[in-house]
Amino acid sequence: MSVKGTRDAARGPGRGGSELRRAEAGAAAPAGQPGTIRNVALVGHSGAGKTMLTEALLAAAGVISRKGSIVDGTTVSDSDPSAIHQQRSVALSVMPLDFDDVKVNLLDTPGYLDFIGELRAGLRAADAALFVVSATDDIDAATTALWGECDRVGMPRAVVISRLDHPRADYDAALAKVRTAFGESVLPLYLPVRTKGVITGLSGLLSGTVSDYTSADAPAATRQASADELAEAEPSRGALIEGIIAESEDETLMDRYLGGEEISSETLVNDLETAVARGSFFPVLATSAETGLGTAELLEVLTSAFPSPLERDLPAVTGIDGVPVPPLSCDPSGPLAGEVVRTTIDPFLGRVCLVRVFSGTLGEDSAVHVSGHGLAARGHQDHDSDERVTRVYSPLGANLRPVPRAVAGDICALTKLGNAETGDTISAKDRPLLIEQWDMPEPLMPVAIEAASHGDEDALAKSLAKVAAGDPTLRVERMSETHQLILWCMGEAHAEVVLDRLRDQGVNLHTVEVITPLRETFAARAAGHGRYVKQSGGHGQYAICDIEVEPLERGAGFEFIDKTVGGVIPGQFISSVEKGVRAQMQKGVAAGFPVVDIRVTLVGGKAHSVDSSDAAFQAAGALALREAASSARIQLLEPVSAVTITVSDDYVGAVMSDLSSRRGRLTGTSSADGAGTEISAEVPEQELLRYAIDLRALTAGTGRFRRSYLRHEPVPSNSGATGHV
DSSP states (O other), rough: OOOHHHHHHHHHSSOOSSOOOOOOOOOOOOOOGGEEHHHHHEEEOOSHHHHHHHHHHHHTTTSSOOOOOOOTOOSSSOOOOHHHHTTTOSEEEEEEEEEETTEEEEEEEOGGGHHHHHHHHHHOOOOOEEEETTTSSSSOHHHHOOOHHHTTTTTOOEEEOOTTSSSTTHHHHHHHHHHHHHHEEEEESEEEETTEEEEEEEHHHHHHEEEEEOOSOOOOEHHHHHHHHHHHHHHHHHHHHHHHHTTOOOHHHHHHTTTTTTOOOHHHHHHHHHHHTSSSHHHHEEETTTTTTHHHHHHHHHHHSSSSSGGSSHHHEETTTSOOOOOOOOOOOOOOOEEEEEEEEETTTEEEEEEHHHHHETTTTEEEEEEOSGGGGGOOOOOEEEEEEOHHHHTHHHHHESSSEEETEEEEEEETTTTTTTOOOETTTTEEEEEEEOOOOOOEEEEEESSSSGGHHHHHHHHHHHHHHHHHTEEEETTTTTTEEEEEEEEEEHHHHHHHHHHHOOOOOOOOOOOOEEEEESOOOOOEEEEEOOSSSSEEEEEEEEEEEEEOOTTOOEEEEOOOOOTTTTTHHHHHHHHHHHHHOOOOOOOOSSSOOOOOOEEEEOOTTTTTOHHHHHHHHHHHHHHHTSSOOOOEEEEEEEEEEOGGGGHHHHHHHHHHHTOEEEEEEOTTTTTTTEEEEEEEGGGGTTHHHHHHHHHTTEEEEEEEEEEEEEOOTSOOOBOOO
């Protein structure tokens, strides 16, 4: 069967028509049919209009009676208090609607780069992406990079030019920018129709009709395009037809078209739908969330051109032991396999999990297995548990509506799963499975926090566990050397949201300076005399030891050598001196940082037959090391990281210059497999604490980096490093 034939069988209703097919909204998608489901992620930079476009689509489909407001915090998708406070989306939200007997799950994703983890979760749950581009702004480099990522995995896409009601809107300029950024296979299906300079309708390039949106209180009226309108649209119509024919499976179609044959609209629409669902052709639509312009046409594309879950490959699946299992299909009667794409904590319902069901059917009162593996490095230990699903819900933003079941291909919400976290697999209790993790970015900006009082420490620990369970881009670490609690975040906005969520749960906390874990070492040989003698009338303490200290190479660690002769220190107390030296090394001898890379030689001492003890010689060993330090130069050592930065070629020079200002040493450059250039360098960790933010600003959001601890090196005298930031 051809691609088109397979698609027709899989998708059922929602086909044919003018540009696509127009129908009345409000029909419910038949239960148990994955072919009547569309999962669509809205993608675009912050401020492009994704949230308000979602409101307009929900209103057009009759899901809500009136559109909400971002300023007032009344939109369906932005119910998170942090989103209302920041007036931008900070989390993934799902809004289903019914149109033309098709259920469309709209996944509104954040556009700000700090929340790219939520964006990637939305793309994982979706089968197609709708790129939203503002008619008033440029296309940022991060959006272009994301288009490239979708292109590499073959995800079907369409483009919406939004905010056409804005006084500065320029559709033609926006279309030119879209084609420059996304390629020649991006072509418009409609052109704006202007009345006295104001866009009041859309001219269908394939149908030759105009949708008139003059009346904001009524559905768009349809009329035949005038001769002038047809003439104005002819160049764009020709380009569109040629673009569709170039993607057609009918190899004779182009010759027939060039030979002067009039290709039927039905043939063009069918080939258009095939190309869009296949991810090789990308239609451009025009909308205004304010006036409702283009919402009906967009709904047609979502339901008729975008693929159903039956047409998309499923993620790789293994058993919980990691052994591969036969590939699953989007079959409601198949083995249960779902994935938690978002987790929130509701004060009344407890843990609420958004789940994309890839295979099987998830119903009420089901016994399931919850598996989470592969995120131990993020502070999420591997876990497996058997639990019971009591209720299944259809989410509408923060609202949950009970449903009897969710079939393969659908997205649902589950409550009261005690151990489920974002990224976990939900499978049958008698056949536990593990879905391969999606790509999650590494958080690289540290924020140190402390409980405001001793009584808040337990509340902080409990609340932090809840917040971390729903945010795989957050890594929580207790630094062993500095004893600080560090939240590794994606950036300042992400950190603000995490802190807000902790405080919303009643936790009193404050942020403190991040301490860089410096170390100390001896810069030259030194000798130390430790004398611990106490007489208080009864049993006393007596221990004397003499040591010599010398520096070792970086990374050599610690050596202890006994060179005493004649039994001046009894054998059982030699190890006591070493224990005392080691204990003092952990405390530091100058700035309070651990001492490393030294050799300590015990060369002499004295003992008392009655008053000497293990504790006394430990104290003497510590005193001896401190005295040696007082007469020697102590060198501070700072951690240095190996850093690999991936950046487009346009920013290589700026990044290298910036690294130099951070005391970085360039170690090499290489090609990043078509994604730009990889720059390798060695950079002091203290210079990297805000690098996630600075690199983003330096590269217009396109640069990314990874880091790993390399070694400790001497702190230059002019660096000003103190361990604090």
